[in-house]
Amino acid sequence: MSTLPPLAGGAQGPDALRPLLATVLDALHEGATRRGGPLPAGGPDAVTAQLHDRVGTLLPEHGTGPDDALRTLVTAVAEGAADPADPLCAAHLHCPPLAVATAADLAASALNPSMDSWDQAPAASALEALLTGTLARETYPDARRPDALVTTGGTEANQLAVLLARETHDATGRHGAVQLLVGENAHHSLARAAWLLGLPEPLVVPAPTGTLDPAALDDALTDLPGPRLVAATAGTTDAGLIDPLPEIADICERHGARLHIDAAYGAGLLFSARHAARLHGLTRAHTVTLDLHKLGWQPVAAGLLAVRDHTEAHALTHTADYLNADDDTEAGLPDLLGRSLRTTRRPDVLKTAVTLKALGRTGLGTLVDHVVAAAHHLARLVDAHPALELYDTPTLSTVLFRPTGASDATVATIRRDLLTEGRAVLGRARMDGRLWLKATLLNPHTEPGDLAALLKLVEGHTPR
Numbered sequence: 231m232s233t234l235p236p237l238a239g240g241a242q243g244p245d246a247l248r249p250l251l252a253t254v255l256d257a258l259h260e261g262a263t264r265r266g267g268p269l270p271a272g273g274p275d276a277v278t279a280q281l282h283d284r285v286g287t288l289l290p291e292h293g294t295g296p297d298d299a300l301r302t303l304v305t306a307v308a309e310g311a312a313d314p315a316d317p318l319c320a321a322h323l324h325c326p327p328l329a330v331a332t333a334a335d336l337a338a339s340a341l342n343p344s345m346d347s348w349d350q351a352p353a354a355s356a357l358e359a360l361l362t363g364t365l366a367r368e369t370y371p372d373a374r375r376p377d378a379l380v381t382t383g384g385t386e387a388n389q390l391a392v393l394l395a396r397e398t399h400d401a402t403g404r405h406g407a408v409q410l411l412v413g414e415n416a417h418h419s420l421a422r423a424a425w426l427l428g429l430p431e432p433l434v435v436p437a438p439t440g441t442l443d444p445a446a447l448d449d450a451l452t453d454l455p456g457p458r459l460v461a462a463t464a465g466t467t468d469a470g471l472i473d474p475l476p477e478i479a480d481i482c483e484r485h486g487a488r489l490h491i492d493a494a495y496g497a498g499l500l501f502s503a504r505h506a507a508r509l510h511g512l513t514r515a516h517t518v519t520l521d522l523h524k525l526g527w528q529p530v531a532a533g534l535l536a537v538r539d540h541t542e543a544h545a546l547t548h549t550a551d552y553l554n555a556d557d558d559t560e561a562g563l564p565d566l567l568g569r570s571l572r573t574t575r576r577p578d579v580l581k582t583a584v585t586l587k588a589l590g591r592t593g594l595g596t597l598v599d600h601v602v603a604a605a606h607h608l609a610r611l612v613d614a615h616p617a618l619e620l621y622d623t624p625t626l627s628t629v630l631f632r633p634t635g636a637s638d639a640t641v642a643t644i645r646r647d648l649l650t651e652g653r654a655v656l657g658r659a660r661m662d663g664r665l666w667l668k669a670t671l672l673n674p675h676t677e678p679g680d681l682a683a684l685l686k687l688v689e690g691h692t693p694r
Contacts, residue, residue: 261308271652317680384494397545413442465495470628475511498525
């Protein structure tokens with residue numbers, strides 16, 4: 231009998247995995263119980279010391295065996311986790327993943343297809359084509375042949391959007407580099423994409439109310455020669471705001487500028503019959519960033535870039551003889567290498583496909599409606615609180631607030647104190663020249679009592 235450790239795949243793989251999964255699930259439960267809150271108390275030094283103490287020697291001369299290793303490491307990481315499934319963990323666009331999506335992700339890990347050639351991922355590549363087509367049509371319902379490319383998230387999708395703009399421009403034979411225009415509210419990845427691609431530094435358009443100013447954009451395009459790419463935002467990171475998309479699309483058409491919309495946060499509204507109209511104008515963009523590990527409740531990573539015209543994705547065409555030789559492609563083997571800038575890729579579409587099938591549009595829409603409603607409830611609580619100030623009525627599921635009359639230093643200290651104590655995880659955002667506490671509500675199981683408790687914690691840490 232072999233003494234080699236068992237594998238996860240093949241007909242015997244499930245039998246090898248089953249007892250290990252029980253160990254993992256027990257360890258997750260034990261770690262969360264020890265933590266007892268949204269994140270571990272004590273701050274970075276204490277968490278690091280605790281992890282080292284729990285884990286001990288990471289590479290012993292002789293291994294401890296799978297059960298002990300799993301129990302020790304999984305318990306330690308769970309004990310020291312910031313848990314987005316806790317209602318008081320509400321700082322970032324970091325969602326608690328659905329159980330069904332997480333289970334599907336296990337299957338993806340066990341099967342381990344590599345999405346860079348068909349002979350490594352026959353069914354997974356077919357499923358990816360089915361999923362990307364489905365979500366491309368969801369984004370562009372009136373387009374003739376839209377497409378979508380799988381990414382690791384909003385950052386990679388935005389980088390791809392800038393790359394496709396550059397390549398589409400270069401194909402026309404015109405002179406001059408593409409000039410990217412972004413609002414002051416735009417995600418940092420867009421400026422970084424211009425830097426990575428050797429493009430001029432982006433022109434920043436004012437966003438005095440938190441959203442891109444159409445009049446300022448019109449003025450900027452009027453005085454700017456050459457090819458231009460405008461990046462609008464549907465769901466800003468700081469406040470969850472949506473730029474005036476129809477006006478921006480009109481301006482881009484009038485000036486002959488290309489339009490990209492970063493909807494990494496807001497695209498989830500597409501599933502909601504109640505809120506989808508807020509994305510009016512989205513279909514007029516050449517490219518759209520989607521990110522379902524936000525308002526899609528997927529384990530990381532689950533990003534896509536949707537393109538209105540499928541031919542634009544051809545700019546990524548690349549040949550490596552051992553992966554997509556011309557004669558193999560001519561013989562009918564699908565070419566996967568041109569579907570990403572990455573080579574080895576996980577089958578991240580499996581968890582998303584399972585989620586779409588399990589919940590349907592109405593099920594996902596219900597989750598979206600729940601978190602938006604929770605944000606509005608929290609905003610009402612803040613607005614009615616005599617010691618707290620509300621920034622504005624939420625657009626998506628982000629609420630900005632601060633103690634009335636507090637200094638920025640006090641706001642920052644309140645946030646850090648709650649983190650250090652392990653009591654709550656709140657973000658921070660600077661709007662109107664002031665620092666605000668940020669609650670990003672992505673947990674559809676959050677109850678009104680949880681929101682009241684969050685405000686009570688903030689009130690209790692506010693100096694009198």
